[in-house]
Amino acid sequence: MPSSAIPKAVLFDMDGTLFDSEKLWDVAIFELAETYGAAVPDETRSAMVGTAMSSSMVLLHEGIGQPWRDPVFSSDWIHERVAQLFATSLVWRPGARELLTEVKAxxxxxALVTATERRLVEIAMSWAGPGNFDVLVCGDEVDNTKPHPEPYLMAAKLLGVDIADCVAIEDSPTGVASASAAGARVLAIPHHVPLTEGPRVTLRDTLSGVTLADLAALAGSTVS
Structure with a gap:
């Protein structure tokens, strides 16, 4: 396969894209709300998907009608619970492991480009295989997290490639916005929330059956 026929890099989101981990965040968020004597509205949870933790806590507290809650306490509580769940309950999203294996081969x-903080990413990588990614860009290691383009621009810089030669794979509106604003081609796989196509964004229902040839086509190339 000629090197010119494939993307220079594939940039993967983590939660909801590679791993079916959004439901683990659900567990932690709903349990915390329960300790506050509240329930999380569906629209609040949907708005939180893919956002930075600081923004998510504002959305959560406002959504449950308790804006006075301490965002640092809530964030720490959720992270501790998610760390426990990541260590025991992570599973791959359909087709994700197969595509990652083909790309690496x-x-x-x-690159893994995620709004999740590194300590949780490291737990996920110990399960999924740290050698699968050349670089990790985590939410607590950038000045501006998704939907800002910085995380994807940083990933391309660390890999030494032009972001325009990369394909990003995302499942959330904030992630799609980040990757497309950075200049990457985006394969959007809706999971918890709906997504729309755009000039640089292609929709697929699932990663099942998606191959490197499909990613090359997104990048405007062909695989021979």
Whole structure:
């Protein structure tokens, strides 16, 4: 497979894209709300998907009608609970492991680009295999997290590639906005919330059956 026929790098989101981990965040968020004597409205949970923790806590507290709650306490509580769940309950999203394996076997550079903080990412990587990614860009390691383009621009910089030669795979509106604003081609796989196509954004229902040839087509290339 000629090197010119494939993306220079594939940039993967984590929660909801590679791993079916949004439901684990659900567990932690709903349990915390229960300790506050409240329930999380569906629209609040949907708005939280893919956002930075600081923004998510504002949305959560406002959504449950308790804006006075301490965001640091809530964030720490959720992170501790998610860490427990990541250690025992992570599973791959359909097609994600197979695509990642094919990309790595072809020698294509890979990055994990996530709004999740590194200590949780490290737990996930110990389960999924740290060698699957050349670089990790975590939410607590950038000045501006998704939907800002910085995380994807940083990933491309660390890999030494042009972001325009990369394909990003995302499942949330904030992630899609981040990757497309950075200049990457985006494969959007809706999970918890609906997504729409755009000039640089292609929709698929699932990663099942998606191959490196499909990613090359997104990048405007063909695989021979």
């Amino acid at each position: 072809a020698g294509v550079a890979t």
